[in-house]
Each structure stands twice: as structure tokens, then as C-alpha cells.
Amino acid sequence: EAGVVQSPRYKIIEKKQPVAFWCNPISGHNTLYWYRQNLGQGPELLIRYENEEAVDDSQLPKDRFSAERLKGVDSTLKIQPAELGDSAVYLCASSEQWGAGYGYTFGSGTRLTVV
Amino acid sequence: GQNIDQPTEMTATEGAIVQINCTYQTSGFNGLFWYQQHAGEAPTFLSYNVLDGLEEKGRFSSFLSRSKGYSYLLLKELQMKDSASYLCAVNDAAGGGADGLTFGKGTHLIIQP
Numbered sequence: 001e002a003g004v005v006q007s008p009r010y011k012i013i014e015k016k017q018p019v020a021f022w023c024n025p026i027s028g029h030n031t032l033y034w035y036r037q038n039l040g041q042g043p044e045l046l047i048r049y050e051n052e053e054a055v056d057d058s059q060l061p062k063d064r065f066s067a068e069r070l071k072g073v074d075s076t077l078k079i080q081p082a083e084l085g086d087s088a089v090y091l092c093a094s095s096e097q098w099g100a101g102y103g104y105t106f107g108s109g110t111r112l113t114v115v
Numbered sequence: 116g117q118n119i120d121q122p123t124e125m126t127a128t129e130g131a132i133v134q135i136n137c138t139y140q141t142s143g144f145n146g147l148f149w150y151q152q153h154a155g156e157a158p159t160f161l162s163y164n165v166l167d168g169l170e171e172k173g174r175f176s177s178f179l180s181r182s183k184g185y186s187y188l189l190l191k192e193l194q195m196k197d198s199a200s201y202l203c204a205v206n207d208a209a210g211g212g213a214d215g216l217t218f219g220k221g222t223h224l225i226i227q228p
Binding site: 004040041042043044045091104105106107108109111 | 119155156157158159160202204216218219220221
């Protein structure tokens with residue numbers, strides 16, 4: 001079974017440029033999460049989807065960040081415009097259902113560097 | 116607010132045992148997770164505790180005391196490949212926290228020969 005697939009693996013952009021990250025969750029996983037992990041820190045949730053509905057986006061900086069999950073499968077996270085402080089690893093995770101002891105499965109992440 | 120504390124770094128010797136502690140203060144509690152994360156890689160699930168007591172899985176064990184807001188991850192027969200960061204995370208679903216899963220900053224474990 002394929003795991004959570006993310007692309008690109010690395011991205012370097014200049015500040016004020018747009019950037020997008022893509023995630024394909026494990027087949028059958030209804031819940032999808034986007035996390036941001038700064039160096040030396042634990043992951044912090046940005047947004048959670050149940051199927052195609054964003055049920056928790058309270059931590060998403062909506063002035064520059066947006067996300068979508070069309071048809072409840074793949075998801076895209078976008079930053080426009082990027083700032084220097086956005087440099088981090090962006091992790092996507094999925095789970096069969098939210099809140100249960102199943103554990104999440106994380107993708108390998110996209111390491112974003114804004115210069 | 117939500118607060119999860121764990122040591123920043125620990126060092127242990129190959130073949131030995133190490134215990135990584137985690138204390139938490141969250142407005143809700145619906146289980147505690149431990150994840151392993153090698154440098155540059157994704158976190159991988161290690162264990163889940165929702166009731167008090169010890170859960171054993173091979174060389175790894177995890178303990179939970181809900182009344183004390185305390186957990187530990189015990190690693191036995193340490194191997195060099197166990198060098199990684201270990202993340203403690205609490206599902207605080209009842210507390211209104213985003214997603215219900217709050218991570219600590221992680222403990223960087225260094226295994227020496």
C-alpha cells in the first residue's frame with residue numbers, strides 16, 4: 001500500500017512569490033491534515049479536512065494561505081505571497097477517522113525555503 | 116492553554132535502556148501518542164495510550180498516568196538506528212484545540228557506541 005505522497009520534496013522560492021504543495025493521502029482515509037514544522041519544533045496543525053470539507057482551519061493564516069481538497073482525495077496547500085518566516089517543512093497526514101487511536105500516517109513533507 | 120513538555124535532548128549508549136518523559140497540561144484528553152522522526156523524514160507512529168498503564172511493543176514501551184499528566188517512552192536494547200527525535204502528542208479533542216492533536220517540541224535522542 002502506498003503511503004501519503006507529497007510533492008515537491010524541496011522548494012526554494014524568493015519572498016513574495018507564490019508556492020503550492022500537493023498531497024495524496026492513503027486510499028480510503030477520509031481525514032486529511034496539513035501541518036507545519038519549524039526546525040526543532042513539533043508539527044503544528046494548519047487545517048483538517050473531513051472528506052472535502054475543511055472542518056478546522058482556525059490555525060491557518062488566511063491572509064496568505066489557502067487550501068483545497070477537491071473530491072475529498074488529493075489536497076493542495078498554497079501560500080501567496082510567501083514570506084521569509086514561512087520557511088519550514090509542510091507535512092501532510094491522513095487517518096481513517098479523526099480522534100481515534102489509529103495514529104496518523106505522515107507524508108515525507110515539503111521543505112520550503114524562502115529567500 | 117495547551118502545554119506539552121519533554122526534554123530537548125538525551126544521550127544514551129548502544130545496548131542500554133533510555134526513558135523519555137513527557138508531561139502535559141491540556142484542556143481535554145483523548146489519548147497520547149508517541150512518534151519517531153529521523154532527520155529530514157516524516158514522523159512515524161510508535162504508540163498510543165488512552166488508559167493508565169504500560170503498553171509494550173517489542174523494544175518500545177509507553178506508559179501513561181492521566182492523573183499526573185505524565186507519560187514516558189521506554190526504549191530497550193538501544194540500537195544506533197534509534198537515534199532520532201521522539202515526539203509526544205496529546206489528543207485534546209474535548210478542549211477545542213485545533214484537530215485535537217498537540218505536539219511537544221520533541222526529544223532528540225543521541226545513541227553513542
